[in-house]
Amino acid sequence: MKKIPIGRSDFKVLIENDEYYIDKTKYIEEFFKTDGSIVLMPRPRRFGKTLFLTTLKYFFSNQEKKEHLFKNTYIYNSDFFKNHFGKYPVIYLTFKDIRELNYDLMIEKIKGTIKVEIRRLLDSINVEEIENEIEYKVYLENILKGQASLAYYENSLKALSVLLTKYYNTPCIVLIDEYDTPIQTAYLENYYDKAINFFRNLFTAVFKDNDLYVKKALITGILKISKESMFSGLNNLRNLTILEDELSTACGFTKDETIRLMQEYKIEKELHEKAIKMYNGYIFGKDTLIFNPWSILNFVVEKKFKAYWANTSSNDFIRFLIGKSKDFRTNLEKLLKNESIEIQINENLSFRDGELYQKDNLFSFLFFSGYLKCKEKYIKTVDDEDALFCKLEPTNSECRMIFRDVIKSYVRDSFNNQDINELLQALVNGEIKLFEKLFSYLLRDSVSYFDTKNENSYHMFLLGVLTNLSYEYEIISNSEAGYGRVDIILLHKTDKEKPAIVMELKAIDEFEEEDKDDALNKAIEQIKKHSYISLVKKRGYNNILAFGLVFDGKRCWVKRI
Structure with missing residues (x-):
């Protein structure tokens, strides 16, 4: 062989x-x-x-x-x-x-x-x-x-x-x-x-x-x-960009080439089907499915599911760009949930004067670089000219891993690991008041670094902290549960006796003259009203820790059900 x-x-x-x-x-x-x-x-x-x-x-x-x-x-x-x-x-x-x-x-x-x-x-x-x-x-x-x-x-x-x-x-x-x-x-x-x-x-x-x-x-x-x-x-x-049909399969592996490779090296059908799903393809030209050779070849050698493409140093430039962009942070939650974002594609990118930080330019860059793929494209008229628009989403699991790493970097750049580890330990041990105190310290030190202006910003910041638990815990964010969409659920991957954590987040609405107690009560009522805990029970977890988490500037407060 x-x-x-x-x-x-x-x-x-x-x-x-x-x-x-x-x-x-x-x-x-x-x-x-x-x-x-x-x-x-x-x-x-x-x-x-x-x-x-x-x-x-x-x-x-x-x-x-x-x-x-x-x-x-x-x-x-x-x-x-x-x-x-x-x-x-x-x-x-x-x-x-x-x-x-x-x-x-x-x-x-x-x-x-x-x-x-x-x-x-x-x-x-x-x-x-x-x-x-x-x-x-x-x-x-x-x-x-x-x-x-x-x-x-x-x-x-x-x-x-x-x-x-x-x-x-x-x-x-x-x-x-x-x-x-x-x-x-x-x-x-x-x-x-x-x-x-x-x-x-x-x-x-x-x-x-x-x-x-x-x-x-x-x-x-x-x-x-x-x-x-x-x-x-x-x-x-x-x-001849990835939008063109010419030479669309000259680089990368087609699906047939990928399957044939795995068959020749006797990769079990169940494994190769899982690999096809994990490293699923890029769309080149009109509708040609292409796979990244680096990930596929490494998988065939190691027979392990890893983020081979995501874990290379050449991602540094991408991390630098998206770490600078507030537009990216705004859309990050959608991308992590594999939801589409609509972008006007710019095929003539320039590095001058921060142009890459602009919303559509940055996402165009991520598209042409392979981190996002086009699920649907169409023409719209913009300023009396035809413009190409795409609905973009992360190309595959590896790319979502990269985006999760970006959230981690927001937090890592501001705090030392000991602070984060103490906070996470308090959370998984159910020490809610200690968690409240330590998380407030993080907010106090980070408010100038992380743009905490609304509930979504706090949500992203908290996810950045929680992704440090991703090896042990399944992190569910803004997912359907019961009769609504729960903000965050943490489920231990192997031990169902560990506390399953359900969180509902609120930012105090100063315009409505809301105070922390009102906001905490609303969070608690939302957990109860929409039966968020039902999803956790359905998954076989009975040791459940559910609480509301309220933010106001540099402070947070917690109230447990």
Whole structure:
């Protein structure tokens, strides 16, 4: 049985090691025949973008004609293979590891990346045989000698494409992997404008009005950064986001591919059906269901249900963005309950001036990054123009885990674990007055950090505390119970003798001149009136702790039934 290639992203290494490969070679021809000489194909992280680009590299490259790599693939016996295999010079750059703390370090690392690619491509040719093009020869020679200005690097890919085309008498294929990784880091580290300026100059030089020297180009990343800031003037750029049908299954696994993989590795039917449900798919194009390869492959190896995709460090940027957004906090409860939110989709995102924090932009970013999926899309007229709207919800269980982690981070950033642990211990032990006191302390210290303006804000804050119990307790939030919707229920997952906790939350309404006692009584009456305790009893718990929890600014009060 072939080894599962966890983290393997180079097509040649994967094939020569005889590791498991889901054949995506038919999309080589589809890419080549797409309209537009430059294709931007954003996809969520860990979806096989690099593997697809390296597949293209080894297929088209006239310097690395490794026919044996393709012998058992879909494309091998096709006319397209005969006409195009090994026929083009290929320029390949990846920026996936460029995450530097400042602009100067970023530039130095990019210089090294470009220099390595120039040397790789020029070592096998005699540049002196190329007539004229003295300026471009000087550019590349000075780069290799370490004597080039930044302007030389900005023009390096253009110079390389010209010289290679002249030498081989055929235009180049240009492949750029993870183009936006350094841009995201630059945004976080406050050198975004300088980074954008460099990449704009680099890409404009090689792609604008350079059709004689670039036959086809593919650029991958996580999202499409606005054309105005990154790809200005590129009229030959084709955007194939996850909303498009073209190349929709070139990266990621289809449902059939996922099931076949699990069957080949003899995953029990019950387990693989559960995996399909837990890691259920992303919707690409009109209605194509796609699964994240990272989670599926890890599951096949470990046969354990974990948040494989959620627990990678590349979620840090997402956590940073949604931690800054009040719009996200407002919709967080809906997302955790798998309810849809209606969003106007913006395909031209910009990092400038806090634009990503704006409601629709942030959710568009989360959509294109794979954290939300579109359950329904439709066109509405906005300011006399047609605009695309989607009803979005978390893509799967892993994404809901990430959103729960965001709530945790709200709390964790303000308090130490000892404070939280003492509060939670008081709660699960039924020490209600101690819980009231400790929770009031948390509110006192957090009111400037967490926007506690209404009942929903307190609800989210309390959930942030309670998620620290998620390994032991099932946390039910705003769910139907009895004759209404209960705010929060905690049920121990394994011991039904432990107290089952039922909470109804209220924020004091100053407009109605309500006091804490009125609010507490209303909370208690609501628990009784709507029979919230019936859900708990139905689940087999008889040791029940039910109480109202009332908030007013930096204080809370508790009243037990």
